[in-house]
Amino acid sequence: MDLRWFRLAWHRLSSSIGLRWSRLAWHRLWKPLLISALVLVVLTCGLLGLSGGSSSAGVRLRVKVSNGSSDEIHVCLCSDDTDLRPAAVAIKSAHMNAANPERLFFHFITTPELAPVFQELFAVYLVGISVEVHADAELQGKITSFISFRESSRARLILASPFNFAPFYLHEYLAIRKSSGQEVKVPDRLIYLDTDTLIMGDLAELQEIDLEGHPCGAVKYCLQTMDNYIDFHVVEELGYTNYDPKACIANRGLLVIDVQRWIALDLTGKIEMWLGHYRDSKADLWLGGMSQPPWLLAMNGKFLELSDEWNCNSLGRDSMSPEEAQSLRQSGFDHAALRNIGAKFGEYGGVTPYVVSCSATGKMLHFNGAVKPWAVAKIPLEQKLPACALPENMPPTKFEWEANVRVFCRPMKFVNCAELWAAYISEDVACALRDFDQEWGEDLDLLQRNLDAKRTKKAMDEAAKQEVEKREMEDRKQRESTERPLDAKRTKKAMDDAAKQEVEKREMEDRKQRESIDRPDLAEGQLSEMEPSSDRPPVITP
Template identity: 30%
Template sequence: MDGSSGCGTPIASRRAMASSRRGSLSRCSGGSWATLMACLTLAVVHFVATTLHLIPPPDPLPDPNAIHVFVTTDEKDLRPLVVLLNSTFVNSKNADKLAFHIFMPEDREASTREQLRFVLPNVRFDVNRFDVDIENIKRHIAVRNTSVERDERCFRKELRSPYNFVPFYLPQVVKGIKRMIYLDLDIVVQGDVTELADLDMQGYPAAVVEDCMQTMANYFDFKQLRHIQSSYKGNGDNGENEGENETGGVRLERPSWLPPEVIDSKTCVSNRGVLMVDVDQWIGQNITAAIEWWIAQFNVSAADRPLYRCGMSQPPFLLSLYKNYKKLDLKWNVRGLGRVEFAEGERDYYQEQGYLRPDKRPFISPFSEKAKALHFNGPLKPWKQNRTFEGPGLERNGTEPWPLEPQWDPSISIEEQRALKLPSLCGQRLILCSAIWWRYLSPEADNLFNPKKKSARKVTKVVTDGQETARTLFNQVQTQRLRRRTRLRAL
């Protein structure tokens, strides 16, 4: 399906048509006879089109009592979306309060909606309910797409997607919502996400997990950053030399989002994989504008010394919310589970905290056993690996036990690990972290939605054909009703 009606009119266009017609009808009063007749004709057309579902009814305001969870993706494989929704839903004590809002390309909107209803009938969700200008986002990141090919580890293709930046624009379009929770697609939720709904934000625009295993120095070229700060009054020198920048030029007025103090390279970073947003504070503090501003600074930075060392949407997020966020418990974003090795700085951090210095490979997450959200950021996504299975005590269909969880063999050499790209390990038993991800996707669902299997294409066709048949039958019934009413009026 392409998100269009039986007549081939795109949903977005039909909404615009509906809005235009409603506005025209409101201007009909007090006009001439010709104007009234034109308005009457327009009213009849609008009534018939709405009755036949050619024009969708205006969306009601979001449920003010719901807990609103947002997901953005252009991933064609629906399995990570199913796992994210399923894990969040089944681990929430008040799951009936959850309302999921999914943003994705319009050409997959209708088919995704029907397929999710097929496998998650009890989950409340909508697709592309709010209007986000994807083309505008693309314009902001267009330069980046041609200038970041130098390091595929830091600038992977999926990180350059405009849907990776959509979360920064959501607070501007979510009418009627005061609090929003955003979750990255590569997350498994093991805690009760409804706990975040009552969080005291203390005036901050966002709440995220702070990660001191990495610092700002991991992401930025600080020579470039110092140059940017020194170009504005009250920046880069703690208030000294207000009139001139470091090259002797006149300083510009400082934007409100640019910190007046020197940005410290040793400051801990945060990760936006689990993001709680106070919508009013986000808008009031111009966070979206700040992110766009930092993206522009990256775009004009020298090609041989770009502002960002690594990352795509993460760096402007870090700069825009520098020391301006509420800290969530570490359990809400146990990250790095899509990686094969530790960075040297991470190994140093564990040693400084009193742990044994870990080997470079494999990546081991000591905090995963108590995690409320497991984050598979990195290139090794669970759905791109072979299926792994659950541990003892969990049963399939109430009778057949699942196979034991695969565990890591310590005898595997570093060279073999590198050749195998051994994924991350979790907990004291060192099980594959991906095994936890697979707990929320049955083999049957995996077979249905795996794009590499014919059954995935088959279920898509069945759902799509069923939707088309239902729409055709509905339109036929409505047409018959209109004809019957016309005959009765004639009699």
């Protein structure tokens, strides 16, 4: 168990009993006694986390143990995030909006290291709510072995967490063996929720729904199709042709699972098969996401379609695509409505920020996207947050921002989506469940990634520059090698001409020399004709 675990436990457990450490607290007289008590609690929790023996036994901690009653509604969440705020809000909102909250039994799946800490936090901050914490190092390792992340994909690295794939192994996590060796009976039906959700409806509706022989139920989403996620050219190259690339997707943010049918159809095995194809394929088998594409391929549309109310999504997205914006216009939003909300059209028809109208009647609000409501402090002040229609069953709440608009002449109130989420957690509880180390750690990681990217770009630019210089040098050598024979030819011709002229000059001189030797009288005669001799009198012609 590393130092980070102790730091997290120290911070969280001190918060749970109302003692927020400060610099002044270190000077209190009772510091030694308090430190000793906290160390004892932390060590006890640590031993609980390690007491499972072998990794196959795992960790099973409980606030309240399920009695296996058919009246119970078993709800599962999975996360290794040390920030417990999103999970707490998902659980609390589901409990508050249930007609019979005593029927709800929550299963939280996480790492063996975090399980003891989360156990204590759930006990303190979710009083009266049945929560059971599950962890299994061996199963976690098995899941991790199937995951591969490609830098060429559009997926975020955080999605490569094994707990993003844990929903496909719920029946295995819940079947962790007790110390007696007896296997725990897994409920026949499980409801899975992403932690970034807000439950506004009664989950009992999903418990009672007839799945009609399907292994699971999910909400269809037709603003995106299968080929938005998956490269079907690669799928066909692998020999699979029974897919419709234009089929609507289903978001797995909420699943209603028939455990026996899921096992009988070996859906977990099929998902593992597609993960293997993704790992071994030379080209990217899917284009975005990590766990969504293999689930879509394994299901291939064979799920019961749930009501749209059970997955009102995109509350965490910062903009709408042109197709989504068109749907918004068709639903009755005019220029005045969008202007009152503060939304703007982009150059290609998109809308910023994301405008969510389904939240008015939605039974599950899904904050999928990068704008998480518990992290809005990191969003630039000038950036407009996603806007949500006020839910009809929202308890009385004071909002920092509101906008009243008319959609098809019907009045609607919009608020920041993040404020809907914040209404289900108090400031004190949010402070206690927040991981302060993680916040700055993420920032430092981002800075380091930016620095690494800058260094990488500089190295790539330098390499590109050297490559250009290398090519220029090669081109210059090539030109020189091409021009050299021509220059040599020209030089040889000039030398030959010069030699020829020299030969001709010499020949002329030799000829003159010979002529002067062979005819000396010619030279004298020429001289007498040209110049009269001084010893001879001039000849006078009569």
